[in-house]
Amino acid sequence: MQIGELAKLANTSAKTIRFYEDSGLVPAPARSASGYRDYGPEIVDRLRFIHQGQAAGLTLQKVRQILAIHDRGEMPCGHVRQVLNTRLDQVRAQIAELVALEGHLQSLLDRAARGVPPNTTIPRCAGFWKATWMRPPTSNSSSHATKTGRLWSSPGGLPRLFGYGRGVLGAVGAAEVDDGG
Numbered sequence: 001m002q003i004g005e006l007a008k009l010a011n012t013s014a015k016t017i018r019f020y021e022d023s024g025l026v027p028a029p030a031r032s033a034s035g036y037r038d039y040g041p042e043i044v045d046r047l048r049f050i051h052q053g054q055a056a057g058l059t060l061q062k063v064r065q066i067l068a069i070h071d072r073g074e075m076p077c078g079h080v081r082q083v084l085n086t087r088l089d090q091v092r093a094q095i096a097e098l099v100a101l102e103g104h105l106q107s108l109l110d111r112a113a114r115g116v117p118p119n120t121t122i123p124r125c126a127g128f129w130k131a132t133w134m135r136p137p138t139s140n141s142s143s144h145a146t147k148t149g150r151l152w153s154s155p156g157g158l159p160r161l162f163g164y165g166r167g168v169l170g171a172v173g174a175a176e177v178d179d180g181g
Helices: 003-009 014-022 042-055 060-071 077-114
Strands: 146-148 151-153
Touching: 003 014, 003 042, 014 042, 042 060, 060 077
Parallel strands: none
Antiparallel strands: 146 151
């Protein structure tokens, strides 16, 4: 079958199929006498497998590894279990980080709802966290922040607002939360 028909059956685009072919996920097809790609019906299942792997959050490299094991005539079940267990651990870590971030954001919102002292020197809307991100780090600080105007930021250039290190979600920096106590 030609690439357009394959794309329609696999619910993808011809461009994606060509990308997968160039990436080694789909073997190069035979060519018709007129030079068109001529795919076998088994490629539909392969494309669906690739999409299912991506839907599970697997990288194309991981999907390629699984397909390579299959293409050698071996059963990739053990490898698939290992890859899925690793991915599940990553998802659980992301969930834990999101739960911590949710709690942190809620505490900031709770602090903001209680109001800000009228004599604060920072904007009223920003007074619910201490303005440690607006002043330079002390000489004994382990921070590698650099000055960008009045706002101090991390080496990556993001404001140091939230109390999280470089984690799965990429949040940067640390600021002390004033919980009012």
